[in-house]
Amino acid sequence: RRIADGRLQRADAPGGLQQREVIADYVQRIADDVQLDRPLKVVADAGNGVAGAVAPQLLEAIGAEVIPLYCEVDGQFPNHHPDPSEPHNLEDLVQMVRRFDADLGVAFDGDGDRLGVVTRDGRIVFADRLLMLFAADVLARNPGAMVIYDVKCTGRLSDYILRNGGSPMMWKTGHSLIKARMRETDAELAGEMSGHFFFKERWYGFDDGLYAAARLLEILAQREEDPSEVFDELPDAVSTPELKVAVAEGTQHAQVALVVAAAQAEDSPFAAARISTIDGLRADFSDGWGLVRASNTTPVLVLRFEADDADALERIKGLFREQLQRVLPAGTELNF
CATH class of the missing domain: 3.30.310.50 (Alpha-D-phosphohexomutase, C-terminal domain)
Structure with a gap:
């Protein structure tokens, strides 16, 4: 409307345009902070979304052996829809993990801000159980910190956070609502059943599926057990x-x-x-x-x-x- 009415403001000086390749900086930033204590073999399924342009090199940079699956970026999504919260979208990932005897498989959504996980034996690890692992890790360094989760998460999560010395808070579903609540409460960590994870500790408080995958591999590589055994130890229902x-x-x-x-x-x-x-x-x-x-x-x-x-x-x-x-x-x- 302002354009049509001719009500445009003019800058005192012309602006500028700068182009910069940020992927290398992004990978380096994470690799400087996250390195695996032991190598893990991982199948990474990007579902032909944009995460495919970054995920393999990022996970390799932190010390993982990566088997890429559907990492060619293609907005037609010819193989499956890139939504890791839908179990049928993980079927090919399960098969690839078994075929290559990988330690686990990770999947990302179309814009790379959500994470899904499958185990070596083909089980899907729901996001609320992943949040348990993340919470225990963050709380070990930040006792008493608040951890936020959405209403779709397991009833076992609150007690697990309390037992690990944290302060649990259930909140509304929606990544923008979760981020706003994190800012209001100064929470160190949050997660949603859809696979959004928000780390303020060591990161910037926004949902980043690739960074969440790196933090997950870091935790699993610190344990001597097979990743499937680590997940089996978590409270379940x-x-x-x-x-x-x-x-x-x-x-x-x-x-x-x-x-x-x-x-x-x-x-x-x-x-x-x-x-x-x-x-x-x-x-x-x-x-x-x-x-x-x-x-x-x-x-x-x-x-x-x-x-x-x-x-x-x-x-x-x-x-x-x-x-x-x-x-x-x-x-x-x-x-x-």
């Missing part, structure tokens, strides 16, 4: 991945508000649960929890469930299914 229920455009927030209101009623089946409404409805029971929240970007409801055993998981899923059936239009497919 029966859980679902992130589930999505499609709804009409623009209705997701209103529908979640109805579920929240019903759950807070005196006769609600959620009466025995500890309720959090910071982002949708999260109900924590003595033997598990469930979550429903509205996506900030697409017309879907996002759900996740976790419990001590399969029976408890099905019971909690049933409670949420019943509540959703009451508020969603007839015929809405509930895929859980």
Whole structure:
């Protein structure tokens, strides 16, 4: 509008343009800080996203043996969509890790700010369990530090952070919301179930999947055990991945508000649960929890469930299914 109206400001002096190759500086900055105590063989799947232009040389610079997978940058994404939070996008990575007997596999999203991990035996390590490893490492040098995680993360995470001398805080999903909360609380570390990790300790507080991969390999290389054994030591539970229920455009927030209101009623089946409404409805029971929240970007409801055993998981899923059936239009497919 200002251009159309001719309301443009002129600088006192002409500006300048400087071009600089930053990849070498970026790799050197990380390699100066992170070096592996022992070599690890890693398959790196960039899904043809931009991380492929950097990830192999970065991981090699810190001491890893790298087997690149789909590291040719191609915006058509001919092999699979570069989203490591979707298990089916990790199938080729699992096969390559097994084929080359690698220690683990790492995957990045299209713009390189998220990280996914698979083990030698083909298991996906969810981001909330990766955050446990990161938290223990950061807290060893920063006792009492705050660690932030989003509402989709495991119920085991809070106790794990406390046992390692930290201060846990659950917060809303969304990388911009997490970063803002980090600034407000001066937290040293944060993470999301989607694979965003934010390190303030030794880094700059923004989400960088490549840097997170380097920090993960650093931790694993300090241990004598196989990486799969390190992950096996972390607290675990029966859980679902992130589930999505499609709804009409623009209705997701209103529908979640109805579920929240019903759950807070005196006769609600959620009466025995500890309720959090910071982002949708999260109900924590003595033997598990469930979550429903509205996506900030697409017309879907996002759900996740976790419990001590399969029976408890099905019971909690049933409670949420019943509540959703009451508020969603007839015929809405509930895929859980």
